[in-house]
Amino acid sequence: MIKSLLKSFAYAVLMVVFPVVASVIIQVNDITDDMTRYGIQAVFFAIASLVGLLIYRKLHKTKEAVRDHAATYKRQLWWFIPIIIAELIVFISGINVGEQLLYYFMLLLFTVFVGISEELFFRGIILNILKTKNKKY
Numbered sequence: 001m002i003k004s005l006l007k008s009f010a011y012a013v014l015m016v017v018f019p020v021v022a023s024v025i026i027q028v029n030d031i032t033d034d035m036t037r038y039g040i041q042a043v044f045f046a047i048a049s050l051v052g053l054l055i056y057r058k059l060h061k062t063k064e065a066v067r068d069h070a071a072t073y074k075r076q077l078w079w080f081i082p083i084i085i086a087e088l089i090v091f092i093s094g095i096n097v098g099e100q101l102l103y104y105f106m107l108l109l110f111t112v113f114v115g116i117s118e119e120l121f122f123r124g125i126i127l128n129i130l131k132t133k134n135k136k137y
C-alpha cells in the first residue's frame with residue numbers, strides 16, 4: 001500500500017524535475033527571449049515525454065498491454081477534437097504575421113509536449129499504479 005503511494009509520488013516528482021531544470025537554465029543564463037525560453041522548455045518536456053514513454057512501457061511489460069491501453073486512449077481522444085478546434089481558432093486569430101513563424105512553432109511544440117508528458121506521467125503511469133493496487137485515486 002505505502003510502496004505504491006511512494007512510487008507514485010516519486011514519478012510525480014520526476015515529472016516536475018524537467019520543467020524545474022528548464023527554468024533554472026533560463027534563469028541562470030538570464031534568457032529573456034520568449035522564443036528561446038519556449039524552445040528550452042519544449043526540449044525538456046520532450047525529454048520528459050520520452051522518459052515517461054520508457055517508464056510506461058516498462059510498467060506494461062507486454063506489447064499487448066500497451067496496445068490495449070493505446071486503443072482505450074484513442075477512443076477517448078475524440079472528446080478532445082472540439083477543444084482542439086476551439087483552441088486553434090483562437091490561436092490562429094491571434095497570430096501576428098509580422099512575428100516570426102519559428103516563435104509560434106516553438107510555442108506549439110512547448111504546448112504539445114507539456115500535454116503529452118503530463119498525460120503520460122499522471123494518467124498513464126501514476127493513476128495506473130494506484131488503480132492496480134485497488135486504491136481510490
